[in-house]
Amino acid sequence: MRLNETYINAAVLIGLLVVPLWAVMVDEPFTITLATKAVILALAAVGLNLILGIGGMVSFGHALFFGLGGYAMGILAYHAQTFTMLDLGLFSTGGTKMMPIIWLVAIAVSAVIAFLMGQLVLRTGGVYFIMITLAFAQMFYYFSISWSQYGGEDGLSIYVRNEFPGLNTLDPIQFFGICFAILCVVLLLFSRLQTSPFGLALNATRQTAKRVETVGLNPMHLKLVAFVLSGAITGLAGAMFADLNRFVSPTMFSWHLSGELIILIIIGGVGRLMGPVIGACIFVVLEHFLGGLTTYWHIFLGLIMLAIVFFARGGVIGLLTGKEGAHV
């Protein structure tokens, strides 16, 4: 079976749009919530795919950025809903319930942390990179557990979903629409970046850093910029995920989530534009249907992973297009 990747990509996006619209008609709001969850997980994984698929950096700590986005939302909304001040030293703020502002904060915080962290972690490679990114994420995980001001281990509930100008975010399909639109924008950015001079050089860095140096480019700078962009995208997804659940907890920082993001990408197709989206859809569908049958549904996820690793190295997209994915 060999299909054109562009058609597959279009079909996936249309499918992801049609299912919740159908759910509106038959009045199945929970299906819309599932679709929204798939969209947000996909967004987080698109961020990871940027460094993993193009740049060859296997971050096992991307839950760090997901959690940062989540807590950015949680903390801002918490102060807004309790009418308390958030003292940031230089200035203080009463928090906010506006999604666009929350998103910008989530993006900025994630980008700054990614920049600082990148200075250190990008000096390593291979298994050391995997472990040091994991270590950073675990530091934030344990910090959030002990941060009792914002719920500690119990997490932080936000009673009413944050607002978006002109839309009613409490209506599931409208919130889905916001998330879907953002995913489309980020996918567009990703696809442009992938073929741009920067993407070509980043892709070369994954294959042979020596070559990149030899043409007078600094692989460190390329990787750092990619790492910051990647963290920012995953951070944005984290803020939206927290808004979906109206709840933030340390589990957003957990290594399970970092692992799941990698799994989504491998199932869908490493380095492929729609790889994370397909992976996220499969993940959410399995979690819902198999999770209803058994709490051990991850066994089936594991079997799918095995099948992909042994028989379809390019993931689902690789299987459909007959083209292998990027080697990491």
Add this chain to the structure above:
Amino acid sequence: MSDQVPQPDGQPVLATHGLNKAFGALQATSDVSIDLRAGEIHAIIGPNGAGKSTLINQISGGLAPDSGRIEFLGRDISALPAQARAKAGLGRTFQISQLCMEDTVLENTVLGAIGETQGVWQFWRPALKTADLIARAEAALERVGLIAERDVTCANLSHGQRRQLEVAVALTLSPKAFIMDEPMAGLGAAGSKNLTGFLDGLRQEAPILLVEHDMDAVFALADRISVLVYGKIIATGTVDEVRSSKEVREAYLGEAA
């Protein structure tokens, strides 16, 4: 074609001064001072393990010398990282091809053009639709005779074609000096002859520091030869001088004969 960079008072384009590099007890480079003058091909020969690649790596910036200085275009580049030396105009090819195997010939060459124009911070316009980059890349491919393979994935190239591609990528950078680590390695007789002809003309554009095992090529091309044995330069001179040197015969050529 870029003109030779005029060096005042016949100063060399590239020179090392007293380079030393040891790996534990092994002195891989021992007080090496060599130079590369405008318009010449300077070959470095020596038996396996003589430290040729170690020397080349120190010059191109992949390896830091323990002591000594490297000057390029009158400027001390000893402290510069590899990418800065490349940016300054030092073009190199590798003994073992360093190419992006998943990418096409054109993409590999366009990477060189991106490096030359330093236009890497562009995230929107496709590289392969940027006329300037394509023109630079295609010109280089044309010169090495690889233009017909422009859309072939690098992994599907023959060994010889990969060697040609290495040279093409170096050409996109319009270097002021080339450092070539065994460009003939693994080439057949015909390929080797072709590349010899090409390098012969290339020296007019920029001088070449050439490490090569293929003695036919070295004797055909080199203006000067330096013989490296156990990390030391034991002789530097013209082809005839080196050929007739007793020391060289004993240390190196004698072995081969």
